Amino acid sequence: MTSARYPIVDVLRTRHTGYLLVTSLLGRLPGAMAALAIVQLVRATSDDFGFAGLVTAVYVVAGAVGQPLLGRLIDRVGQTAVLAVSGILSFLAFAGMALALGTAPGLAVALAAAAGVFTPPLEPALRALWPRLVAPGPQLKAAFILDAGAQEIIFIVGPLLTVLGIAVFGPVGNLLFAGALGLVGAIAFVLNAAPRAASRSRRGAGPRHPGVRSPILIPAVARVAVFTFGIGVPVGALTIVATASEAARSSAGLAGWMLAVNALGALVGATVVGIRPLGSTPARLLTVCGVLLAVGYLPLAATSLPNVAYLVAAGLSGLMLPPTLGQVFERISQLSPAAALTEANGWVVSAMTLGVGAGTLGAGVVVGASGSAAVTWVVLGASALTAALSLIVLPGRAESVPLSVD
Template sequence: MTSSSYPVVSVLRTRHTGYLLITSLLGRLPGAMAALAIVQLVRSTSGDFALAGLITAVYVVAGAVGQPLLSRLIDGFGQVTVLVVSGILSFLAFTGMALTLDPAPGAAIALAAAAGIFTPPLEPALRALWPRLVSPGPPLKAAFSLDAGAQEIIFIIGPLLTVAGIAVFGPVGNLLFAGGLGLIGALAFSINPAPRAASTKRPSNVTAHSGEQSPILLPAVARVAAFTFGIGLPVGALTIVATASEAARADPGLAGWILAVNAVGALIGATVVGIRPLGSTPERLLALCGILLAVGYLPLAATALPALAYIVAAGISGLMLPPTLGQVFERISELSPPAVLTEANGWVVSAMTLGVGAGTLVAGVVVGASGPSMVIWIVVGASTLTALFSLIAFPGRPRVG
């Protein structure tokens, strides 16, 4: 078999792609480390879990706000400048947050917002580069699926690095460690020739771009963003579902296995579609993938399953996430004007973040109020909402310019 038989191999053999993917993942690690790092730091100082939750929420929401804003700056001024400056500012904010949390928690909250807002938009930057680096058709489909699957590695490695960072550097040093990894990743990504070429080969009419409407105002792009919010709901709810299932079964460690195997399932899904990309267009596949993702989570409502079977169900629920996100990225690249493609990807990243956050928040409130017995309704409710949001993506709606 030649590499052309396996598009994902062709993608990885393309110049710059492997380096950009790895450095992008390195720069995104703070997003997978920050929540646990903040909680552990607060525990070592005031021990106030409410404060830990508030700071984490501020960081996440600020990140969701910052990604499309910074992405729009990339479309106007190029990738290198924005990634380098935002990486430095985010690292400084992480440093300030770590050093001020104990003496000045109010300042730490403000710095958490700064760390989130200035998170380097590496996800949208990389996705704007894929169409430049790989050929249309199966290779581009494989690149987007590979990108989506590789994200799962972050959420496997991130918590492990946090534990190791606390052991080596302590809670304060660990937060600096997380911020430092983000800065190193952003700088390493930026020195590659591909981002520099994208910065120097922007549309010549930069002034006109400054007056161009945001892509989120295009109804077709807004529908994809809403769809992406919907697929984030069961992903976010899974953290609470896993924790509640562990408590209900009095089985320490079960939650960790559920989340880890879910990530493994996502890696398997990414591998399969990387080797054999889905054949149809994302316009036709988007809604179907979303509905299949929703159905894949439903077995987790069977809380009476034996623990091993429940863990297997968690793996099945992860299979469709990378294929679905791959369709999202490809569809956005089709719908968005090239001059604002990075911003369009930034909105999708924010929509996913907000969906995950909403799923976690609502599931946590429900379990907190009514106990682990509500897991079945959380799963059914999240899957139903995902399926309903998927209807937004059905083809046949009026097109926009």
């Protein structure tokens, strides 16, 4: 069979794509390691879980703020300098946080914010490169799906690397290890010719003419960002659902297995759609994909299911995430001006991050107040919110022509 039938093969064979994808994933590993690494370090020093939660939340929120800001800077001056400098600053902040967590709590919180703000925006940077690297149509669709599916590898490998890092380097050294991985990934990414070429093309570009100052102010882009927030909510709630279900069933390890199987389901979804990209346009598919993602979580509301069936439900809930994110990435590439594409992708990354955080926080509050019996209502509520926010990107509501950005 020819690769024309499998556009994902053509994407992987295209020059630069494999290297950029791997180095991007390496540089994004701290995002999947930091929460567990911070909790384990605080546990080793003060055993104050409240403080650990605060530091983690500051890091996550600061990262959500930093991604579009750094993305905007990339659109102005190019990828190379921004990614390299932010990688160095984020690593230094990680190192300072690791040393300060046990002795200077206030400084540690400030450094957590710095580590988040300066997280290299590798995710939006790579997505801004895809339209330059692969042909439009099925190949570009497959590239975005491949990108979305590859993210799941981060959240499988990240916690395992954290466990390994603690065993080898100790809690302090492990946080340094996480920061170092981010720095190495960012530097390796910009050493490739494609980001350097993108940087050269930005030199002297400047604003094209007065218009919308940021892509998030384009109504269609803003609606896609709100939609992306919505699909992050059940993803975040799943952590609490899995933990509460494990406690209710007195089944040690169930939560870890649920999250792993969910990630496996996402990889399956990415593989299927990568091989056979969806035929319609993102404008038509976004709402459908969002509703299907919401429906996919509903079986988890049946808390009386046997453990094996509940694990199957966790796997099914992950199937639609990469296809949905793939439509988001492609739609953003259509709606955003080319000169602001990195920032636009940064807003989507932030929206997803905040959605996951909101889902985790909301589910934690509900389960904390009502016990594990509230899992059913958490799942139903998260799915309902996702489905409702999916309606915001119904065809006909989003503009098809991007505006120029000042």
